[in-house]
Amino acid sequence: MKIQVVAVLILALSAAEISEALNFFQKHVVTSRxxxxxxxxxxxxxxPNKWCKPLNTVFLDPKRVLTGICNFGNYRQTQDIDLQIIDCKIFKKSNRYPHCKYRAVKGRATSLTVLCNQNHVSKHLDACSVL
Structure with a gap:
């Protein structure tokens, strides 16, 4: 019985880590042109949180240069890049969920830092340097 409980816990933790990786890429990376x-x-x-997030940076990565960013073994991984970004910024007067309205501010990123877990899965965008 103890082995079954441990197996279920391991599967649940693995699913949570996969979810975190998907969330990072879903929130911050677009591979479409x-x-x-x-x-x-x-x-x-x-x-998921039923609120209007005030700002989100999206990396336009059609060549998938960010894939595997956490494969280097560090919990905080910085990578030099040259990618177009779009900062989605909320309009102050329209911040009531679900009617959130955003404006796009385009730029270029020169580096980014992500937080990775012990399994080399990207969890969170920590920092981004822009031109």
């Missing part, structure tokens, strides 16, 4: 609008992107990000 035609990114969705900020309103569309933020709608999926805001839905």
């Amino acid at each position: 035609n990114p969705p609008s900020c309103d569309t992107k933020m709608k999926e990000i805001n839905a």
Whole structure:
């Protein structure tokens, strides 16, 4: 019985870590050459918590240079990049969920830092340097 309980706990933790990785890439990386609008992107990000996140940085990564960013064994991994970004910033007057409205501010990122877990899975965007 103890082995079954441990197996269930291991599976649950593994699923949570996979979910964290998907959340990082779902929130911050778009591999399509035609990114969705900020309103569309933020709608999926805001839905789980049912609130209007004030700012989110999205990396346009059609060549998938961010794939495997946590494969280097550090809990805080910085990578030099040259990617277009879009900062989705909320309009102050329209911040009531689910009617969140955003404006897109385009730029270029020169590096980013992500937090990784012990299994080399990206969890959180920690910092981003822009031009």
